[in-house]
Amino acid sequence: MLDLCLLAVMDEGPAYGYEMTKRLRDRGLAMVGEGSIYPLLGRLERDGLVETYRAASNGGPPRKYYRPSSTGRLALALGVSEWRAARDAVDAVLAPVKVEVAS
């Protein structure tokens, strides 16, 4: 799922590692638990789902920027479709549940 989120944030515009974590955090996704985004970015790169290039950041050293490849965009579209289908199915199951919080 984090793979999908990474593809989504870099689809907004090329980004380097820390920039992606900032975009995720801005949306309330403060990860990363056991791992980090770097191995995931490595896997996306190995699988040809992202393209990379080096460029100077804002006044800083050259950074490695990531953006989805054409295969990555296809994977993103499929992943989003699957996620929405799964989310809707779970919503349908949970919708009738009435949650009452005892005071």
Add this chain to the structure above:
Amino acid sequence: MSDFVELCRQEWKRLGVPDPLAEEMAADLASDLGEAEADGVSAEELLGSSAFDPRSFAASWAAERGIVPVPAGRGSAGRRPIVLVAFTAVAAIALIVAALLLLTGQPTVSVVASRTSRPTPPHVPSPPSALLGPPGSSRIVLHTSASTPVEWILLLLAVVALGFAAWLWSSLGRSRPPTAPA
């Protein structure tokens, strides 16, 4: 920060990661950690629990990039199958215990005393523990170890369990991380 990057660099060198790739990853990591620190973001927030284990982090990153082979028995996040390790250990211990019991325990049938000139039949049927022959002429006391069948059952179970564990390990080794985002 620099210590973390340096430890990663050492691990990449140990794993045989080519220098240009190791330097590239080290430079990116150092830049990100530096920027995060300037933003007041800790290394733990950026790297998660990997911040406390630079060697595993470096190995995982290199493996996921396909630069070095994925270590056997490790998932994409470097998790070890603790349950499988424990299962294998228990099976191995059971095997050792059963083998020791069989090697050091009493034999199934032992002649304790014999005072007779008559030829002894080569095989004496049950009962397991018997006093044969008239008193005074010949006394052959047969002992059977009641625990022996249990030891054999334990040995058999341990062998089966170890075989099952070996099959699970081989299956785990063959499994690869998914290639599509999930």
